[in-house]
Amino acid sequence: MSMIEPVEDTHGFPFTEGATKFEIIPTDAADPSSATFVVHDEDHTLGNSLRFMVMKNPAVSFCGYSIPHPSEFKIHMRIQTDGSITAAQALNQGLDDLVALSEHVLATFEAKVAAKGDYETRDI
Amino acid sequence: MNIDHHSGLSFTEAGGPQIAIKEVTPTTVTFVLSNTDLSVANALRRVMIAEVPTIAIDLVDFELNTTVLADEFIAHRLGLIPIISHQAVHLNYRHECTCSPYCEECSVLFSLDVSCQSENAMSVYSTHLVSSSPAVQPYVDPANEKGVLIAKLRKGQQLHVKAIARKGTGKEHAKWAPCTGVAFEYDPHNKLRHTTYWHEEDARKEWPLSAKAVEEPAPRDDEPFDYKAKPERFYFTVESTGALPPTTIVTQALDVLMRKLAEVHRVLGGIAEAQGEPVVQPTYNL
């Protein structure tokens, strides 16, 4: 059996192993409190929830994200802090917090599913 | 760069997001996610649709097709058949595998060999597909035990097909989406005015109430608009195609979301370390 794979330009999808996942564009090399972070192979799923988490940090004065072009699979995330922490610290903490939050939601969901009898079930 | 700074949030039973499960059926789960932000609820919705991996037929070789249907038409129909995907976590994606064109680490082989001998038309169903792996079979709805109709054959017509099923996600092609849909609603009384109801004279007379309206108190007529209010209760119903149980779709989606974030976190930590900074241990353990 000879199967021929269709060859097409996938515009960088799926993400290839070894490609750049993450870049930092400093706004001002002397000022670490503001930077733009580029995350490849990510979209609104990560961008919007991470923006929310970073903005929860009281030391962050601005955080916004954009998808600079619809056919490039990447997001830009701009962070500006009040100077008490660096932009990278704010991102690092936002990522850590959002994983912890997801972990909490997962553990809660699993516990609630295990508590049969607390919810209705139907066979069809 | 210096990323060694930490005052992480902690999520307790009372302080973090809450979940209340309302109903579980073989193909659906209904739950309320509360005390969290719209962006988090939406991330969960998006991952459930587009990034939970399943198995679907991806490459089809037609050895013989004398039916009235074109090869690509049947190939498309085969791709859309839900396949039980518990094994997806153990399979490689195509781009992760070095094989050519396929191997059992990344693919499951299906064959379909049917011919019509009778005077009456013969229907070919997904249950006619023969899988190379006992654990990977087409999903069959108990109410429709023949499975999905693929084609109809007249006397003398034949269909001989080899199909390769692969692991994939809904963001590449909708055939890999594990759910037919995710019902997602918040603010059933539209107190936040995130939507505008088109109306002729009175929107409240012309529009039915949402099914979730009983879950939240209706606004009083004299209630002022709270422009600072934010949505915090999100009503989900996840309906599975049959590829994965509905509760598994939710748990796998959260796992996928965590791993995406942890990957970016790891790369950021790696850059910091390359710049000679101390290694910061994450507070979570994946």
Ligand SMILES: [Zn+2]
């Ligand atoms: Zn392979």
